[in-house]
Amino acid sequence: MNDALFLHRIHFAFTITFHYIFPQLTMGLAPLIVVLKTLALRTRDPAYDDAARFWTKIFGINFLAGVVTGIPMEFQFGTNWSRFSQLTGGVIAQPVAMEGVFSFFLESAFLGMFVFGEKRLSRKAHWWAAFLVFLGSWLSGFFIVAADGWMQHPVAYQRLPDGSFQVTSFWGVLANPWALIQYVHVMSGAVITGAFVMAAVGAFYVLGKRHQDCGRIFVRTGVIAGIIACVFQIFPSGDLHGRYMAHHQPVTTAGMEALFHSTAGAPMVILGQPDVERKTIDNPIVVNKALSFLIYGTTTAQVKGLDQFPTQDWPTNIPLLYFSYHVMAGLGTVFVAITALAVLLLWRGKLFDSRWMLWVLMLAFPFPYIANTAGWLTAEVGRQPWLVYGLLRTSDGYSSNVSAANTLFTLLGFMGIDALLTIFIMFLLARLIHHGPAALPETQLTGGAA
Amino acid sequence: MATVWFILVALMLVGYVVLDGFDLGAGALHLLAARTDSERRLVLGAIGPVWDGNEVWLLAAGGTLFYAFPGLYASSFSGFYLALNIVLWLLVFRAIGIEFRMHLADSLWCSFFDGAFSAASTLLIVFFGAALGNVLRGVALDSSHYFFAPLWTNFQPGAAPGILDWYTVLCAVAALFAVSVHGALYLILKSSGDLNERLRGLIRWLWPPLVVVSAAALVATLFIRPELLRNYRAAPVAWVIPVCVAAGLWGMAFFTRARNERNAFLASCLYIVATLGGAAVALYPDLLPSSTGAATSITIDNAAAGASSLSIGLIWWAIGMAVAIGYFIVVYTMFKGKVRPGDGYH
Numbered sequence: 019m020n021d022a023l024f025l026h027r028i029h030f031a032f033t034i035t036f037h038y039i040f041p042q043l044t045m046g047l048a049p050l051i052v053v054l055k056t057l058a059l060r061t062r063d064p065a066y067d068d069a070a071r072f073w074t075k076i077f078g079i080n081f082l083a084g085v086v087t088g089i090p091m092e093f094q095f096g097t098n099w100s101r102f103s104q105l106t107g108g109v110i111a112q113p114v115a116m117e118g119v120f121s122f123f124l125e126s127a128f129l130g131m132f133v134f135g136e137k138r139l140s141r142k143a144h145w146w147a148a149f150l151v152f153l154g155s156w157l158s159g160f161f162i163v164a165a166d167g168w169m170q171h172p173v174a175y176q177r178l179p180d181g182s183f184q185v186t187s188f189w190g191v192l193a194n195p196w197a198l199i200q201y202v203h204v205m206s207g208a209v210i211t212g213a214f215v216m217a218a219v220g221a222f223y224v225l226g227k228r229h230q231d232c233g234r235i236f237v238r239t240g241v242i243a244g245i246i247a248c249v250f251q252i253f254p255s256g257d258l259h260g261r262y263m264a265h266h267q268p269v270t271t272a273g274m275e276a277l278f279h280s281t282a283g284a285p286m287v288i289l290g291q292p293d294v295e296r297k298t299i300d301n302p303i304v305v306n307k308a309l310s311f312l313i314y315g316t317t318t319a320q321v322k323g324l325d326q327f328p329t330q331d332w333p334t335n336i337p338l339l340y341f342s343y344h345v346m347a348g349l350g351t352v353f354v355a356i357t358a359l360a361v362l363l364l365w366r367g368k369l370f371d372s373r374w375m376l377w378v379l380m381l382a383f384p385f386p387y388i389a390n391t392a393g394w395l396t397a398e399v400g401r402q403p404w405l406v407y408g409l410l411r412t413s414d415g416y417s418s419n420v421s422a423a424n425t426l427f428t429l430l431g432f433m434g435i436d437a438l439l440t441i442f443i444m445f446l447l448a449r450l451i452h453h454g455p456a457a458l459p460e461t462q463l464t465g466g467a468a
Numbered sequence: 469m470a471t472v473w474f475i476l477v478a479l480m481l482v483g484y485v486v487l488d489g490f491d492l493g494a495g496a497l498h499l500l501a502a503r504t505d506s507e508r509r510l511v512l513g514a515i516g517p518v519w520d521g522n523e524v525w526l527l528a529a530g531g532t533l534f535y536a537f538p539g540l541y542a543s544s545f546s547g548f549y550l551a552l553n554i555v556l557w558l559l560v561f562r563a564i565g566i567e568f569r570m571h572l573a574d575s576l577w578c579s580f581f582d583g584a585f586s587a588a589s590t591l592l593i594v595f596f597g598a599a600l601g602n603v604l605r606g607v608a609l610d611s612s613h614y615f616f617a618p619l620w621t622n623f624q625p626g627a628a629p630g631i632l633d634w635y636t637v638l639c640a641v642a643a644l645f646a647v648s649v650h651g652a653l654y655l656i657l658k659s660s661g662d663l664n665e666r667l668r669g670l671i672r673w674l675w676p677p678l679v680v681v682s683a684a685a686l687v688a689t690l691f692i693r694p695e696l697l698r699n700y701r702a703a704p705v706a707w708v709i710p711v712c713v714a715a716g717l718w719g720m721a722f723f724t725r726a727r728n729e730r731n732a733f734l735a736s737c738l739y740i741v742a743t744l745g746g747a748a749v750a751l752y753p754d755l756l757p758s759s760t761g762a763a764t765s766i767t768i769d770n771a772a773a774g775a776s777s778l779s780i781g782l783i784w785w786a787i788g789m790a791v792a793i794g795y796f797i798v799v800y801t802m803f804k805g806k807v808r809p810g811d812g813y814h
Binding site: 089101 | 516520528530539547557563564567614774775776783784785
């Protein structure tokens with residue numbers, strides 16, 4: 019393996035994985051905050067105002083972290099992936115630039131009013147500020163998924179003699195079916211994170227017998243939003259995404275399932291470790307014929323295995339792809355179980371007396387982060403060895419003018435800065451959660467706005 | 469069509485420097501000019517509602533550059549790899565310096581973030597100034613229009629220069645004075661009382677060296693790249709630009725003395741717009757000249773995206789920027805006037 023290429027890949031993987039810790043929470047919380055603010059407007063119950071205010075503070079810190087870790091993403095196309103940028107800028111930069119022009123300006127204009135402007139604005143105007151920030155963050159997510167969608171499934175382009183890609187229709191890149199399917203999957207994934215985090219903090223308060231009113235609102239809002247998003251995540255969005263992928267990237271699907279040999283009535287592997295050298299799965303637990311059924315709707319259909327494809331087109335890291343996919347799908351199933359149980363207890367009026375369930379909700383919040391990260395790993399590791407699927411290989415896209423040592427240097431720099439950021443953010447979030455939804459002393463809300 | 473995009477990208481970059489310039493300048497002067505906690509909170513309150521939006525101009529310009537001139541984006545971002553990554557790190561420190569300070573009313577906590585904000589802002593100005601110097605001076609492009617510039621070599625602007633040499637350092641110093649004055653004039657506009665008076669005093673100290681380094685940078689630029697005058701020779705009407713630069717310089721001093729705060733700030737805007745506009749006119753049609761011979765220079769023609777991309781891009785650019793300018797008008801109208809202590813918003 020070429021050292022420089024490997025380091026450029028790790029550089030992108032590390033910085034984007036760290037970055038996505040924050041947007042998945044802010045994109046997930048934004049609609050929930052709008053819900054809380056709507057309830058506050060409707061019911062005039064001040065507890066909903068306290069609840070919305072508390073999550074707005076959490077949102078503000080995470081949003082800033084998303085901004086400062088996100089800026090390097092836009093520049094990294096050029097710094098670390100210059101050949102790719104040069105060849106595809108005429109297409110992929112459309113959603114990238116549109117994100118800046120259509121969503122960053124929107125968010126930056128209304129975020130300050132949203133996070134700090136509650137006293138200055140009327141209740142309605144502040145609701146609108148919250149709504150516009152929600153809109154901006156979801157638009158932002160759309161443009162990024164559209165950029166990734168084009169790399170996964172290139173559409174609406176022509177290639178010039180110099181090898182570069184040029185966009186041929188304004189809507190083509192934005193209306194890419196792959197991007198639309200992936201977008202709803204990504205966004206409901208973010209809502210799962212937001213919902214679980216909200217329920218976890220609520221459970222923490224209810225279990226600790228503090229801030230009970232708000233705590234119950236958090237748990238209720240979290241589990242109700244959670245069950246909707248968790249079910250939607252599997253059906254229809256995950257199901258649709260899986261079928262579309264099996265159709266357009268069959269070799270990726272084979273890699274995800276570690277299906278080495280083409281099989282009629284292919285089984286689905288629930289657990290097991292793929293052995294790429296021997297082309298087998300160790301310690302397998304399988305459901306017979308399930309894979310054929312999930313992809314084609316019949317238990318007898320032939321599913322293409324890796325043996326149908328030339329080795330150089332196989333995903334480059336099949337075990338990582340396989341584990342990412344299985345972690346994502348496995349956790350997704352567990353999430354449905356947790357939220358279904360919690361909603362059932364809520365409906366029967368027993369949730370707040372079921373301390374075991376509250377313990378589960380409190381401790382479950384890290385797992386949506388893991389599932390979302392694993393989902394993106396599935397998509398991006400699954401796309402390998404291509405940058406633009408079927409058209410441009412990863413090994414042809416990196417900045418060959420940047421040496422391995424320089425890449426390592428900036429990778430270590432980002433690791434250091436991200437570690438520092440983590441410390442500050444954990445400290446501030448822990449402090450906010452410790453204080454709880456009761457108003458913080460006023461002086462501490464003076465300073466800048468984001 | 470490539471020329472249109474040259475103008476649009478140049479406009480966005482100028483917009484970035486004019487807008488984020490005053491945030492950065494305020495940051496550079498933060499420790500020097502604002503002495504007490506309430507004054508520092510006032511500085512942060514003056515830029516708090518707008519700095520993030522101002523920084524978006526850089527992102528939007530970067531994205532637009534990526535789209536319209538992928539060749540330049542790819543070559544320059546990878547070639548200036550080290551400097552660009554340092555800029556990204558500094559942007560992190562500036563942002564948390566502004567935003568994390570308010571969360572704790574503890575003097576050590578506040579001092580740390582004041583320091584981070586000020587140091588990061590100062591270094592960002594230095595790097596942006598040096599970046600302009602690098603673009604004017606040119607870099608050692610190879611036949612495929614790529615390069616890799618070390619942070620420094622022997623500090624000479626020769627055929628294989630580093631990012632920092634005596635010329636780009638001079639540009640960085642000029643930028644530091646220009647942007648600091650810009651920030652000071654903005655803060656004068658937003659402040660009153662002691663802070664306002666102290667900033668006026670600072671202008672008296674900063675303005676004379678600004679005139680000197682501006683002139684020195686101009687002479688040095690024409691000394692190392694005399695061919696930058698070619699467009700001025702071809703179109704003498706362009707000489708109005710240096711006249712605007714001089715008028716801006718004069719206006720800052722004159723209006724500050726006359727206590728016309730708004731015009732003094734506008735004069736500084738004029739100075740920045742004219743200086744950068746003048747540089748863009750001098751460069752055109754080059755985007756990044758080569759120090760190894762004009763054949764390898766990156767120009768609007770060899771770096772632009774294809775014709776279909778360039779025409780389709782105008783649709784979203786025009787709509788998006790029109791809306792964005794609308795947001796800016798709303799935000800700046802909402803927060804116009806002096807910042808009073810205890811305004812509540814920040």
